[in-house]
Amino acid sequence: MPQTDISTREPGGVLWLTGLSGAGKTTLAKALKQRLTDERCMAVVLDGDVLRTGLNAGLGFSSADRRENIRRTAEVASLFKAEGFVVICALISPAAAQRKLARAIVGERFFEVHVSSDLSVCEARDPKGLYAKARSGTLAEFTGVSSPYEVPTAPDLALDTRHSSIAESLDELDSFVRSHIRLARSQG
Known part of the structure; x- marks a missing residue:
């Protein structure tokens, strides 16, 4: 992806953390949000499990329901991004087509982050x-066991939580954010 000076960009962006259950997506998302908000940067986490208790309640794990889950989440992420937030989405999003849909909805400043770990480690x-x-x-239909996970072929960032600690992965994610997303600070 061509690099541009982030100071000329609109603030905000979307980090789409994808990976198997137990890879560390939510842990990294919450830690990054905390780090950013400690510096008064506008950040929000959209966690797949949490969204399924409200906005996406009633959706199952069929292909159509997973697509709708991703679509709704991407629409919300796009709204937050437009307001200057760093939006950290933590969803398994197992299909490449689902992640492509999310990227199309969000548009510019969408970054796919593959949080990888071996199935045995996640288990x-x-x-x-x-x-x-x-x-x-x-x-039924559990990703990695009875439902496939399509590993991203060209993520914007890949984090291997099997070989790196959460602290190391967080530092790498934080560095990526600061070099790719213009941060907006809250006024309050």
Whole structure:
């Protein structure tokens, strides 16, 4: 992607963190938001699990429902971006076509971030016990077990949480943000 001077850009941008459950998307999203807001930068997290309790409640995990989940999230992200926020979206978004749709909706200043880790590492972390449920057959269409995950072929940033600590990955993500997104500071 061609580099431009970020000082000439509109403030705000969208970081679309994609990866398997347990890869560290939400952990990184929350940590980055905290770091930015500590500096009075306008930032918000749109977490897939949280969105499914409200805005995206009632959507399942069929292909059509996953697409609609991504579409709604991208529309909200676009609105926040237009107001100058750094929007950190943490969603599995397993299909390349879903991520392409999100990029098309958001437009400029959309950055796909692949948070990768081996399936075995994600399964060992399994903070919500979802892999165990999927392996036992009580959770259908679970990405990485009974539903595929299409690894991004050309993400704007790739973070390997298997080999890097959360602190190292956060520093890399933070550095990326500061070199690609003009930050807006809150006035209050």
